[in-house]
Amino acid sequence: MPRQTPSQTIGPFFSFSLVAGGENVLIDERSSGERILVEGRVLDGAGEPIADALVEIWQADSNGIFKHLADPRHEDADPFFAGFGRSATDEDGRYWFRTIKPGPVPTEDGQQQAPHINVTVFARGMPIQAITRIYFADETANERDPVLASIADPQRQQTLIARREQSADGIARYCLDIVLQGEHETVFFDA
Amino acid sequence: MTRLDRLKPLDWTVHPPYLHEPYRSTVSRSPRQRLVPLPQTLSELTGPVYGDGDVEPLDSDLTRNAVRNGEPIGERIIVVGRVLDDDGRPIPNALVEIWQANAAGRYIHKNEVHDAPLDPNFTGAGRCLTNAQGEYRFVTIRPGAYPWGNHDNAWRPAHIHLSIFGRNFLQRLVTQMYFPGDPLLPLDPIYNGVPEEARQRLISQYAHDVTEPAWALGFRFDVVLRGSQATPFESEGGS
Ligand SMILES: [Fe+2]
Numbered sequence: 001m002p003r004q005t006p007s008q009t010i011g012p013f014f015s016f017s018l019v020a021g022g023e024n025v026l027i028d029e030r031s032s033g034e035r036i037l038v039e040g041r042v043l044d045g046a047g048e049p050i051a052d053a054l055v056e057i058w059q060a061d062s063n064g065i066f067k068h069l070a071d072p073r074h075e076d077a078d079p080f081f082a083g084f085g086r087s088a089t090d091e092d093g094r095y096w097f098r099t100i101k102p103g104p105v106p107t108e109d110g111q112q113q114a115p116h117i118n119v120t121v122f123a124r125g126m127p128i129q130a131i132t133r134i135y136f137a138d139e140t141a142n143e144r145d146p147v148l149a150s151i152a153d154p155q156r157q158q159t160l161i162a163r164r165e166q167s168a169d170g171i172a173r174y175c176l177d178i179v180l181q182g183e184h185e186t187v188f189f190d191a
Numbered sequence: 192m193t194r195l196d197r198l199k200p201l202d203w204t205v206h207p208p209y210l211h212e213p214y215r216s217t218v219s220r221s222p223r224q225r226l227v228p229l230p231q232t233l234s235e236l237t238g239p240v241y242g243d244g245d246v247e248p249l250d251s252d253l254t255r256n257a258v259r260n261g262e263p264i265g266e267r268i269i270v271v272g273r274v275l276d277d278d279g280r281p282i283p284n285a286l287v288e289i290w291q292a293n294a295a296g297r298y299i300h301k302n303e304v305h306d307a308p309l310d311p312n313f314t315g316a317g318r319c320l321t322n323a324q325g326e327y328r329f330v331t332i333r334p335g336a337y338p339w340g341n342h343d344n345a346w347r348p349a350h351i352h353l354s355i356f357g358r359n360f361l362q363r364l365v366t367q368m369y370f371p372g373d374p375l376l377p378l379d380p381i382y383n384g385v386p387e388e389a390r391q392r393l394i395s396q397y398a399h400d401v402t403e404p405a406w407a408l409g410f411r412f413d414v415v416l417r418g419s420q421a422t423p424f425e426s427e428g429g430s
Pocket of ligand 1: 011292347350352
């Protein structure tokens with residue numbers, strides 16, 4: 001059997017190939033669900049912004065359905081919602097996505113996961129990506145989410161929960177920094 | 192709901208750790224807390240799906256996809272390979288995106304400072320989808336080595352960056368392909384961050400069957416992603 005190909009860092013020079021512009025907008029006027037802005041900074045162990053990171057997201061549509069064959073409900077997925085997005089950080093380390101608030105996602109044993117966004121972080125200085133999740137502070141379902149519950153330290157749980165702020169145009173804004181290292185280090189997963 | 196087809200764990204005997212001090216920028220960018228085990232749910236076992244509409248035929252020919260007033264300078268090469276999982280199953284419709292320096296070792300990027308010429312007919316960006324057999328093919332220019340600031344007189348060995356989307360979120364891989372016999376490889380802390388016995392898997396092989404007479408040299412580089420936890424059915428491997 002072949003063995004896995006080792007990962008290597010994305011390096012600093014990916015954007016001319018991977019980012020044409022607009023990959024961080026997952027919606028158009030036809031997409032259904034609550035339109036939201038998700039944003040934050042990627043920070044290093046010294047608290048400095050990382051200006052050359054790439055943040056990718058993958059999420060369900062507003063009904064919690066994925067447009068993918070592994071989801072038995074995929075035929076009901078919103079045809080006008082991409083589910084995948086990519087944002088290169090700017091000079092302030094900032095990433096942002098225009099998307100919709102995902103619905104809860106079922107587990108195999110019939111439970112529900114609270115609405116969440118799967119996140120992959122790549123950067124120069126990261127030999128392999130780190131994966132994490134973004135949850136939403138105003139979701140009561142967070143209290144029953146099996147993944148959040150698996151994080152014993154409540155302070156570390158908070159590193160996954162985006163706070164809700166109202167923006168000027170009335171669109172809900174969810175803010176969460178991704179901290180690679182240090183006192184407020186984000187919870188990263190091994191799946 | 193139906194049972195999900197879970198993946199084998201990420202093989203940490205193959206992948207580089209987050210912290211590899213000789214590669215200096217890992218020091219402040221490496222998570223230090225233990226990774227939290229995450230169950231493989233529908234969120235992890237799905238991912239973006241790509242199809243023919245997502246790429247143009249010219250996207251995979253880097254010697255032609257940025258031509259302005261002539262041909263790019265340098266040694267023309269053909270890079271082929273298969274994307275498969277570690278059960279040996281090919282992965283069709285995998286999106287493979289690549290980027291690289293030009294023949295002089297220069298990238299098209301605003302933060303690039305290397306004093307080497309740009310090539311007006313070459314950007315070094317390409318993409319393609321694997322076919323039903325999991326195969327991909329690029330035509331490009333052999334990239335040059337380039338200096339970087341990691342340590343005194345540091346040079347990256349010639350390489351092509353690859354980004355691959357497999358069947359789901361967990362198969363995502365970003366890596367670099369190197370060239371056989373490069374004397375810079377043993378000096379490179381990025382290459383050396385990979386456990387020793389796995390390093391050579393990052394080196395492409397010269398492929399004379401891919402080389403085209405009087406045209407371009409061929410190199411082969413297979414990419415292996417995490418396979419399924421379940422033993423594949425025997426019939427899948429049959430004819
Ligand atoms: Fe590079």
